[in-house]
Each structure stands twice: as C-alpha cells, then as structure tokens.
Amino acid sequence: MSGRVALITGVTGQDGAYLAEHLISLGYVVHGIKRRSSSFNTARVDHLYRDPHIGDVPFLMHYGDMTDSTNLIRLVQQIKPTEIYNLAAQSHVGVSFESPEYTANADAIGVLRLLEAIRILGMEKEARFYQASTSELYGLVQEIPQRETTPFYPRSPYGVAKLYGYWITVNYREAYGMFASNGILFNHESPIRGETFVTRKITRAVARIEVGIEDTLYLGNLEAKRDWGHAKDYVEGMHLIMQADKPDDFVLATGETRSVREMVELSFKEVGREIEWRGKGVDETGIDRSTGKTVVRIDPTYFRPTEVDILVGDASKANRVLGWKPKRTFGQLVHEMVASDLKDARRELSSANHKV
Numbered sequence: 585m586s587g588r589v590a591l592i593t594g595v596t597g598q599d600g601a602y603l604a605e606h607l608i609s610l611g612y613v614v615h616g617i618k619r620r621s622s623s624f625n626t627a628r629v630d631h632l633y634r635d636p637h638i639g640d641v642p643f644l645m646h647y648g649d650m651t652d653s654t655n656l657i658r659l660v661q662q663i664k665p666t667e668i669y670n671l672a673a674q675s676h677v678g679v680s681f682e683s684p685e686y687t688a689n690a691d692a693i694g695v696l697r698l699l700e701a702i703r704i705l706g707m708e709k710e711a712r713f714y715q716a717s718t719s720e721l722y723g724l725v726q727e728i729p730q731r732e733t734t735p736f737y738p739r740s741p742y743g744v745a746k747l748y749g750y751w752i753t754v755n756y757r758e759a760y761g762m763f764a765s766n767g768i769l770f771n772h773e774s775p776i777r778g779e780t781f782v783t784r785k786i787t788r789a790v791a792r793i794e795v796g797i798e799d800t801l802y803l804g805n806l807e808a809k810r811d812w813g814h815a816k817d818y819v820e821g822m823h824l825i826m827q828a829d830k831p832d833d834f835v836l837a838t839g840e841t842r843s844v845r846e847m848v849e850l851s852f853k854e855v856g857r858e859i860e861w862r863g864k865g866v867d868e869t870g871i872d873r874s875t876g877k878t879v880v881r882i883d884p885t886y887f888r889p890t891e892v893d894i895l896v897g898d899a900s901k902a903n904r905v906l907g908w909k910p911k912r913t914f915g916q917l918v919h920e921m922v923a924s925d926l927k928d929a930r931r932e933l934s935s936a937n938h939k940v
C-alpha cells in the first residue's frame with residue numbers, strides 16, 4: 585500500500601532497527617530520529633541506508649532528541665507521518681537510578697512533547713501514535729501472570745517515568761480522540777540487544793570466555809525472573825497494535841519466565857560447558873565443571889536499590905484481538921545470540937592476532 589509514512593523515535597536502538605526493517609518490507613517510507621553523537625551510533629540501521637541523492641529511498645534519518653520540543657514539532661510537521669512509534673528512551677533500569685532526572689525528562693516528558701507536537705499541528709486525526717510501554721510498570725508483584733488489568737507498581741525511576749508515558753498516552757486518546765496506543769512489552773532480546781542488558785551481557789561473555797578473550801562474567805541478582813521473547817516477534821506486534829480497529833493497550837509476552845541463573849546455565853551449555861554453583865550471596869561463583877575454573881562471579885554494584893523479582897505476561901488479549909503470538913522459542917533466542925556473539929568474538933580475536 586502506498587502513502588504509509590512512519591516516524592520512529594529511537595530508530596538506532598534494538599527495536600527501532602527491527603521495526604524499521606519490518607515496516608520497509610511492508611512498503612512504508614520510514615523516517616527515523618537519531619541523536620547527535622561524537623561517534624557513529626547508527627550501526628544497527630546502516631544496512632537500511634541508501635543515499636537520498638540517487639532518488640526516492642524508503643529510509644531517512646533526521647537529527648532529534650526527546651528533550652527538544654521545537655525539534656520534535658518541526659520534524660512531525662516536515663515528515664507528516666501517518667504512524668508515529670515512540671521508542672526513544674533512556675531504557676536501562678539500572679542506569680535510571682544513576683540518572684533519574686534525565687530518565688524522567690526523556691522517558692516521561694518526552695512522550696508528552698511528542699503528543700503535544702501532534703496536537704499543536706492539528707494532526708490528531710491523521711497520525712496514529714504508539715507508546716513503548718513496559719512490563720516494568722508492574723514492578724512489585726500484584727498478580728501472576730501480569731495482564732492489561734493488573735495494577736501497576738513501578739520499582740525504578742525508569743518504571744515511574746514510563747508510568748507517566750503510559751497514562752499521558754491514555755489521556756490524549758480520551759481527551760482528544762487520538763489513535764494513541766500502549767504496547768506493554770515484556771523483555772525482548774536479540775543478537776543486537778544492547779551489551780549491558782543481562783541476556784546480551786551473558787551471551788557476549790560466554791562467547792569471549794570460549795575464545796579466550798575474557799575469563800570471568802560479573803553479574804548482580806541471579807534470582808530475578810523475566811519473560812524473555814525475541815525482539816523480531818515484538819516489533820511485528822507493535823505494527824499490529826497500530827493497525828487495530830481502535831486504539832487500545834496490549835500486553836506482548838511469551839507467558840514463560842526464567843531466572844538470570846537459568847539464562848547463564850543455558851548460554852554456557854550452548855558452548856558445551858556445564859556450570860556448577862558454589863558459595864552463597866555475594867560469594868557465590870559459577871564453576872565450569874570441565875575445567876574447574878571460576879567463570880561467573882557476583883559483583884554487588886549490579887544489584888538495584890529496588891528490584892523487580894518476577895515478570896511473566898499474559899498476552900491473550902493481543903492474541904484474541906490482533907492475532908499476535910510469538911513465533912520464536914527461548915531456546916532459539918539463546919542459540920542465535922550465542923552464535924552471533926561467538927562470530928564477533930572470533931573476528932575480534934583474529935584481528936588482534938593479525939596486529940601482532
């Protein structure tokens with residue numbers, strides 16, 4: 585279908601990159617907002633880029649920032665998107681305890697800025713709006729599994745900022761009749777997941793230990809449980825949320841939960857290593873059975889002042905209304921992530937050997 589123009593904030597992130605790819609494959613023209621940086625920050629979307637000087641291209645990028653209202657207004661005015669996906673955020677829960685004010689500015693007020701841009705330009709009926717809401721809204725356990733009706737109890741500055749983003753999206757839908765929807769997405773991962781989120785941190789360390797670049801993986805809370813899905817499945821869900829007959833809020837999740845400890849064990853298993861746990865608390869270690877070497881240690885700096893113990897989502901509403909369900913299994917996800925990190929680690933090792 586022609587005439588479909590998407591604007592994605594946070595296009596340089598994991599979800600932004602997969603979503604841009606998905607929308608381009610569906611025939612959209614995709615505009616992405618990237619932040620100015622002193623070094624390159626577009627690695628995840630470079631393969632989508634074509635030189636606009638050579639004619640019409642389906643993917644364009646613009647400088648912008650969620651903390652800059654005038655910039656957002658100007659971009660929405662220029663691009664005239666039919667669908668806006670607001671994925672930009674300071675998305676690291678741990679970092680939000682270090683930078684709570686910035687997190688609130690980008691993740692809470694940033695949502696308001698974008699909604700106001702649509703309203704100021706009188707585009708309430710032209711542009712659909714998607715807000716990247718999160719299972720972190722549930723925080724302290726109120727109900728298992730968590731669904732759209734489960735009460736929120738965020739446990740971090742990130743979660744609290746996202747709570748504002750969720751409700752201001754609902755409010756603009758009710759107050760101004762906008763097509764504004766929340767996707768309440770549970771954790772989703774992939775080979776291009778940021779290196780400091782726990783799944784990628786684990787698969788990357790496993791690969792680097794396997795090829796001999798590193799010897800120890802340092803982690804925080806091993807007992808936290810998460811509902812981990814594959815990011816590619818979730819960006820398809822985002823698009824379906826925007827094609828629904830009416831705006832609404834949807835949980836996207838797999839319905840399965842696993843601990844960080846299980847994630848560690850499974851990832852090492854991918855390279856043929858079995859982990860045995862010894863000690864307790866911060867003295868706990870993970871030993872590689874075949875070599876007797878310590879490969880996992882606890883570092884208290886990775887513990888959070890307030891933790892979310894367990895997340896497991898019920899996505900039956902998304903399945904019923906949108907026909908969405910995840911296609912990829914957790915086992916496939918871990919396999920894909922370890923394989924990709926092994927490739928990177930081997931490449932790094934061989935380029936280091938060439939330099940010697």
Ligand code: NDP
Nearest residue numbers: 594596597598599649650671672673675716718769771772
């Ligand atoms: P990433 O951290 O990979 O990407 C975040 C994106 O936002 C990056 O493009 C980043 O730019 C950009 N960004 C950050 N701050 C600003 C700012 N002030 N102005 C403009 N852009 C900014 O996150 P994900 O792709 O994993 O997640 C996408 C969204 O979904 C986020 O809002 C996240 O909070 C939310 N979410 C994610 C889940 C997950 O499991 N992945 C689950 C539920 C919700 P740069 O590349 O320059 O850093």
Ligand code: GDR
Nearest residue numbers: 675677718719720770771780781782783803804805808886
């Ligand atoms: P999360 O993801 O906080 O769920 O937020 P993350 O992978 O950071 O943490 C998951 C769990 O692992 C525990 N953990 C560690 N986490 C990190 N990052 N590093 C460690 O060394 C470590 N050790 C243990 C954490 O304490 C936590 O319990 C992600 C983000 O993508 C959010 O933007 C998104 O909204 C939610 O998922 C759903």
